[in-house]
Amino acid sequence: MEFVDKKLKIGKFEFTSRLFVGTGKYPSPDIMAQALDASGAEVVTVAVRRAKINESESLLDYIDTKRYVILPNTAGCYSADEAVRVARLARETGLSEMIKLEVLGDERTLLPDPVDTLKATTVLVKEGFTVLVYTSDDPIVAKRLEDAGAACVMPAGSPIGSGQGILNRNNIRMILESAKVPIIVDAGVGTASDVTIAMELGSEGVLLNTGIAHAKDPVRMAKAMKLACESGRLAYLSGRIPKRLYAKASSPEKDF
Amino acid sequence: MRITLNGETKECPTGITIDKLLELYNFDKYRTAVELNSHVIPRKEHSYQIVKDTDVLEVVTFVGGG
Numbered sequence: 001m002e003f004v005d006k007k008l009k010i011g012k013f014e015f016t017s018r019l020f021v022g023t024g025k026y027p028s029p030d031i032m033a034q035a036l037d038a039s040g041a042e043v044v045t046v047a048v049r050r051a052k053i054n055e056s057e058s059l060l061d062y063i064d065t066k067r068y069v070i071l072p073n074t075a076g077c078y079s080a081d082e083a084v085r086v087a088r089l090a091r092e093t094g095l096s097e098m099i100k101l102e103v104l105g106d107e108r109t110l111l112p113d114p115v116d117t118l119k120a121t122t123v124l125v126k127e128g129f130t131v132l133v134y135t136s137d138d139p140i141v142a143k144r145l146e147d148a149g150a151a152c153v154m155p156a157g158s159p160i161g162s163g164q165g166i167l168n169r170n171n172i173r174m175i176l177e178s179a180k181v182p183i184i185v186d187a188g189v190g191t192a193s194d195v196t197i198a199m200e201l202g203s204e205g206v207l208l209n210t211g212i213a214h215a216k217d218p219v220r221m222a223k224a225m226k227l228a229c230e231s232g233r234l235a236y237l238s239g240r241i242p243k244r245l246y247a248k249a250s251s252p253e254k255d256f
Numbered sequence: 257m258r259i260t261l262n263g264e265t266k267e268c269p270t271g272i273t274i275d276k277l278l279e280l281y282n283f284d285k286y287r288t289a290v291e292l293n294s295h296v297i298p299r300k301e302h303s304y305q306i307v308k309d310t311d312v313l314e315v316v317t318f319v320g321g322g
Contacts, residue, residue, distance in 0.1 A: 022320075023320040024321045024322045025320065032320065045322055046320065047321025048316050048318060049316060049319045050262045051284075053262060053283075058284065058317060059320055070318065072318060075321050075322065085296075089314075090318075091289075092289035092290070092296050092299065093286075093289045093317070093318065094286070095287070160322070209321075
């Protein structure tokens with residue numbers, strides 16, 4: 001049986017798949033291409049870096065841009081100015097109008113710098129970008145980013161690449177409760193159940209990279225993440241039973 | 257004349273346009289973006305924007321990332 005779900009709308013873009021997948025750190029570009037396929041993702045993230053002189057091979061040889069929407073990130077930026085610069089360059093390739101805005105605070109934690117993230121969001125929104133903004137799981141910061149015009153707010157489950165899953169479900173719940181734009185849990189996902197938990201909480205989607213790319217079998221893990229995302233979404237839409245302290249029998253009382 | 261291209265010093269013909277420069281160094285113009293002296297240059301201007309001596313160019317593309 002097929003269940004109809006509404007599409008995920010981010011700015012003027014619409015998606016069926018709620019799993020966004022990164023393209024970094026795979027054992028090979030071929031495995032990446034197979035993993036993207038297995039994940040069912042429609043949106044894939046990329047980073048912006050110097051092109052190599054006299055080298056024609058490109059990541060984009062392995063990504064069918066008719067099938068996948070490219071979401072460039074501003075990874076590696078530690079100030080609003082740097083991130084805005086990278087976003088402008090990314091847009092100028094003509095391959096994407098969306099930007100995954102990431103302004104980091106320091107290299108050890110890779111946690112976002114909330115002040116510069118907000119600053120960069122304001123600038124990029126004014127310049128017409130569809131901004132998907134990476135942030136911590138702080139509900140107040142998330143609200144401020146939404147108010148600044150972000151098309152999507154993406155709180156971290158836990159630090160980037162840490163595989164710790166969703167450390168503070170309550171914060172994610174608070175963010176979800178007041179959000180008027182889609183919330184996508186981004187970063188920290190280690191395994192399939194982490195994706196399911198994010199989706200069961202009511203997130204509109206999950207974005208991950210390392211959890212797939214560094215798994216022993218990235219292609220199989222990509223499929224696991226796809227199923228986990230769909231499971232979590234279905235469970236969320238179905239409305240789970242409340243948790244109870246004591247048991248409640250499933251069978252009628254014995255009457256003979 | 258001498259320019260700085262992606263951090264490397266390069267000799268290139270005087271009066272070269274950005275378009276020609278991208279060709280010279282085998283960049284794919286449909287997969288790159290260009291910054292000239294810290295200003296992003298829209299692709300439609302590449303055919304007539306001239307690169308001058310001591311100019312600093314950055315040519316970027318997409319690589320794997322999360």
